[in-house]
Amino acid sequence: MAAAPNIREVALLAGVSVGTVSNVLNRPELVAEPTRDRVNAAIAELGFVRNDSARQLRVGRSRTLGLVVLDVANPFFTDVARGVEDTANQHGLAVILCNTDEDPAKEASHLDLLAEMRVQGVLINPIDTDGRLTALRERGIPVVLFDRLGDPALECSVAVDDTLGGRLAATHLIESGHRSILFVGGPRSLRQVQERYEGAAEVVAADGSAELTVLPTTALNVAAGRAAGDQIAARGRDTLPSAVFCANDLLALGVLQALTHAGLRVPGDVAIVGYDDIDFAAAAAVPLSSVRQPRQQLGRTAAELLLAETTEDDHEHRQVVFEPELVVRESSTR
Amino acid sequence: MAAAPNIREVALLAGVSVGTVSNVLNRPELVAEPTRDRVNAAIAELGFVRNDSARQLRVGRSRTLGLVVLDVANPFFTDVARGVEDTANQHGLAVILCNTDEDPAKEASHLDLLAEMRVQGVLINPIDTDGRLTALRERGIPVVLFDRLGDPALECSVAVDDTLGGRLAATHLIESGHRSILFVGGPRSLRQVQERYEGAAEVVAADGSAELTVLPTTALNVAAGRAAGDQIAARGRDTLPSAVFCANDLLALGVLQALTHAGLRVPGDVAIVGYDDIDFAAAAAVPLSSVRQPRQQLGRTAAELLLAETTEDDHEHRQVVFEPELVVRESSTR
DNA sequence: GGCGGGCGTTGAACCGATTCAGTCTTCCCG
């Protein structure tokens, strides 16, 4: 394997100067056609591939963008990542993916690496909002928050209205005749969980005739949902809630599974509404009603805001808030 | 936001030469302690961040690694990606994620970009095996295939023994007393699908008393599974297979849903075995039996092979084949 | 006293693409 040829060797072979080769690569319209053909032939013959670090060094910025998420294994982030990638690719940018596992130390070290790489910007669902992010901004690297609103003086952000989502779910259940609703979710310290609960609580309070109770969980995964479902099933028929609203679909799937196991019918005995509308919600044995978040859209928009910030000279930070949408399926219809 | 300070300004402030600053950054043990402290203080004061492209240009290789998958939205690839990322991070490398959507043109353009970035190597589940990959190798960029074996003369590869997986599933079903087994999966052009089928067919043929039929699908997702399930349910009780073996869990979830819908009991009327053991398999309303692939392990191993190839001077390409494992759950036990 | 060796530091060359001021042609028009 021969050493990678550089632009000088291409110039030599084509009988032109390096400047011309560079022009062929970057502004081909400036170069006369016969010359351009000769250069392209030389490039093909040598198998020349532009060295991006040299280009970057000269130009000052890279062609990558950092995406920092809590966990790619969560389908929610996966879909966001798809949106980001699609938009980035359209603009010739590559995406560097980082998982933080909700660990501030991992978050910090990833951000340091991204700063060294001079990424065009960072899209992040932050844990430790202020530590490194301020530093990044000071270094001139734009930051866009997603799934959480930031300070509009400092950065752009994209989120979904979780309070509205909670209201949608509760309204649907009340209109379907449910009077005792159980909210399953936690930890409450997560903004999303808290706001979804508050939205539901608001609607229930306004109605007057219904009541909302809470069953806290320690995590937002299927196992925690199963545990919650077991607790619900253990209550005995007369103290069952008539409907359960879960803080996300993973919980809802767990609850569904535990209730079915215990011989309870969904939605006959207990209705269930989840949140996120991940693909598996529709694929559950009893298809789950769920509050849909425009996940890919979230990712695309975040990426677009970032690109806007890098190109506009008089950029004003924006906050985009999407509205969730209720998708009613079998788990909440009688 | 001030322009990013460079190593020269740090040197000036600390009263040393640029060479010394570089040594503090890369081989601190060569620098006397008081000098080192002065330099570190200057770095902190200026908020200096090393410019990785300059470093890369000089050193010749980057600190990133490319991961090219068919679709991040598939939980299988997500878990592989986690494994890759964990290993890469341990070695101070960042991961650039690319989706190909099974489109050779997207694959090619991603590989071109990765080549320009001079990534340390590429991990790929290739569609178009030979086109660009040969070119990459010629440019000296190591390639590791995963979920598919390559030519051991050319590259390392990591895969799971899909024939064995098929044998495990069929053996389990036959031993549970099933005599008419239906294989659901497609397109047959996918190596994985074909081998899983062949493994099952082998066992069935050896047994003699059982029979294996095939219901082809055009894709490996939940919707295709539902369609297949509807077809099966339409057959009428006496011609039902007693067990269904699906080429992956997404199909199995779809089949499960359609059968349940049609009033058939799983596993009472029809048993189901899936493949992959994605997290949602255990969480289905009837927990799915499935053939588990060591997904994170696959990713970690692929990354390790790549690192080995970049560090060892007398590297020999290896092929690692993992053994899948059958996880029996409710969907196939009476 | 002289010599060798180790330690700490220096500073210029280097990596490879981009950019831009400048040169050389050619052609048009008065």
Place this chain on the structure above:
DNA sequence: CGGGAAGACTGAATCGGTTCAACGCCCGCC
């Protein structure tokens, strides 16, 4: 026929770390 402008191309300076040969210095040893 001369002036001027447009078009095509050149080549050196530049980006910012890294590396390494070379240097100064001090210490210990014969």
